[in-house]
Amino acid sequence: MLKQAANDPASRAARIPVMEIFGPTVQGEGMVVGRKTRFVRTAGCDYRCSWCDSAFTWDGTGKDDIRQLTPDDIIRELTALDGSAPDHVTLSGGNPALLPQLGALIAALRAAGAAVALETQGSKWQDWFLEIDELTLSPKPPSSGMTTDWGALERIALRLAQGGRRFSLKVVIFDEIDLAYASEVHRRYPGIPFYLQSGNDRLGEQDRMRLLPYLLERYEWLVDRVVADPGLRDVHVLPQLHTWIWGNKKRRLER
Amino acid sequence: MLKQAANDPASRAARIPVMEIFGPTVQGEGMVVGRKTRFVRTAGCDYRCSWCDSAFTWDGTGKDDIRQLTPDDIIRELTALDGSAPDHVTLSGGNPALLPQLGALIAALRAAGAAVALETQGSKWQDWFLEIDELTLSPKPPSSGMTTDWGALERIALRLAQGGRRFSLKVVIFDEIDLAYASEVHRRYPGIPFYLQSGNDRLGEQDRMRLLPYLLERYEWLVDRVVADPGLRDVHVLPQLHTWIWGNKKRRLER
Ligand code: SF4
Ligand code: SF4
Numbered sequence: 001m002l003k004q005a006a007n008d009p010a011s012r013a014a015r016i017p018v019m020e021i022f023g024p025t026v027q028g029e030g031m032v033v034g035r036k037t038r039f040v041r042t043a044g045c046d047y048r049c050s051w052c053d054s055a056f057t058w059d060g061t062g063k064d065d066i067r068q069l070t071p072d073d074i075i076r077e078l079t080a081l082d083g084s085a086p087d088h089v090t091l092s093g094g095n096p097a098l099l100p101q102l103g104a105l106i107a108a109l110r111a112a113g114a115a116v117a118l119e120t121q122g123s124k125w126q127d128w129f130l131e132i133d134e135l136t137l138s139p140k141p142p143s144s145g146m147t148t149d150w151g152a153l154e155r156i157a158l159r160l161a162q163g164g165r166r167f168s169l170k171v172v173i174f175d176e177i178d179l180a181y182a183s184e185v186h187r188r189y190p191g192i193p194f195y196l197q198s199g200n201d202r203l204g205e206q207d208r209m210r211l212l213p214y215l216l217e218r219y220e221w222l223v224d225r226v227v228a229d230p231g232l233r234d235v236h237v238l239p240q241l242h243t244w245i246w247g248n249k250k251r252r253l254e255r
Numbered sequence: 256m257l258k259q260a261a262n263d264p265a266s267r268a269a270r271i272p273v274m275e276i277f278g279p280t281v282q283g284e285g286m287v288v289g290r291k292t293r294f295v296r297t298a299g300c301d302y303r304c305s306w307c308d309s310a311f312t313w314d315g316t317g318k319d320d321i322r323q324l325t326p327d328d329i330i331r332e333l334t335a336l337d338g339s340a341p342d343h344v345t346l347s348g349g350n351p352a353l354l355p356q357l358g359a360l361i362a363a364l365r366a367a368g369a370a371v372a373l374e375t376q377g378s379k380w381q382d383w384f385l386e387i388d389e390l391t392l393s394p395k396p397p398s399s400g401m402t403t404d405w406g407a408l409e410r411i412a413l414r415l416a417q418g419g420r421r422f423s424l425k426v427v428i429f430d431e432i433d434l435a436y437a438s439e440v441h442r443r444y445p446g447i448p449f450y451l452q453s454g455n456d457r458l459g460e461q462d463r464m465r466l467l468p469y470l471l472e473r474y475e476w477l478v479d480r481v482v483a484d485p486g487l488r489d490v491h492v493l494p495q496l497h498t499w500i501w502g503n504k505k506r507r508l509e510r
């Protein structure tokens with residue numbers, strides 16, 4: 001029996017700590033905003049951002065929801081969501097870049113014809129970054145309470161460039177200090193597609209119709225600041241569409 | 256004097272009927288949603304869509320605003336907007352594809368280092384389509400009251416493919432019949448990036464805060480329908496962000 005299990009490819013593959021699998025839904029932010037996609041959210045993060053909207057992936061409150069799944073398990077669940085093979089999958093966290101074993105899932109998804117998108121803060125490298133179709137590095141601004149390791153970010157950007165892999169940069173903005181930080185990121189990487197995103201610091205607001213005018217006001221503020229700044233060229237300014245539609249629900253992109 | 260004028264390249268270039276020049280602002284829709292850009296809106300359209308939000312470009316109400324400008328005039332005005340050279344310009348209408356002379360402006364913009372985006376309904380071809388960085392063909396669904404010339408659209412798609420020019424397709428959706436039309440467009444061009452956009456049929460609503468919940472509801476409806484339809488793969492679903500922020504103002508992307 002042991003031998004049989006060892007010969008089964010699914011059980012040989014290292015398992016992935018999965019928090020939730022959901023969709024099809026629509027990507028609410030960043031370089032593939034609006035894309036119909038399915039999500040796999042992994043558990044665990046090396047950061048502790050003050051305004052993290054996925055704190056349940058690392059603060060212990062979601063630990064009973066974590067399942068250790070193989071790539072085959074995950075693809076089976078992604079397919080079962082609506083009975084059709086996934087054509088686009090977004091890997092989210094937490095920080096999925098903590099998981100070297102994610103490479104096997106990415107390879108299996110791409111072999112099955114799905115495009116793969118992933119976002120990470122740029123604190124850790126994984127070789128499978130080179131296999132991601134739509135990779136976003138999202139370094140965290142001062143309002144997060146985190147400190148950017150510019151050397152780590154630079155090493156990642158360099159390896160992606162050497163590997164010929166296109167990626168985008170995204171910074172979430174809450175205030176003027178964050179905006180200055182974003183300008184610094186853009187100054188360091190002028191050739192990389194750059195996305196500024198208005199942040200949501202009202203994570204406790206349960207009434208979506210009260211949240212909406214506030215989110216709109218924050219987006220307007222950011223648009224105003226960016227369009228008035230001739231130093232911010234070749235940039236995109238986006239809201240988080242999913243919070244506009246679904247508010248602060250935990251599984252916020254699931255219906 | 257006549258001879259001197261004839262030797263002046265600016266006066267030799269055919270003039271372009273321009274309705275408005277504005278920005279920097281943010282692109283509110285489609286494949287470059289969120290992009291910081293400047294707009295040149297040309298006058299004239301071969302269509303008469305029932306829900307056209309730029310009817311002043313063709314219904315006579317804006318005729319006193321039309322100016323006949325050379326490419327040099329236009330680039331000068333684009334630069335004067337904030338004193339910096341434009342890095343991204345969106346050509347809008349009306350239907351800019353009615354204007355063969357737009358090619359000179361596009362060439363001048365690209366020579367000056369600006370990327371150029373353009374949207375047209377796909378009823379007319381221009382050779383300068385091959386010079387557009389971000390070209391969107393937006394055939395009009397039944398709710399517009401227009402009838403799609405599938406042959407014209409096909410000839411344009413073919414020439415773009417032969418010219419190696421990437422483009423996207425976009426359909427604005429108001430109802431189930433439009434959605435069926437969009438599925439037909441997507442079925443005809445499965446490999447072309449496809450954008451579904453929720454339409455705004457409350458063009459008379461002047462109170463932005465009353466318009467907003469309605470626009471949100473229309474976007475939610477469209478997202479629900481698209482995520483539930485396994486036939487709609489490899490698609491994006493987007494609202495018109497500018498109407499969320501700026502409502503139904505005529506120069507709706509200008510502050
Ligand atoms: S990096 Fe992302 S998941 Fe981690 S704490 Fe920050 S916001 Fe949350
Ligand atoms: S094609 Fe565009 S500009 Fe022309 S009538 Fe229709 S919506 Fe208006």
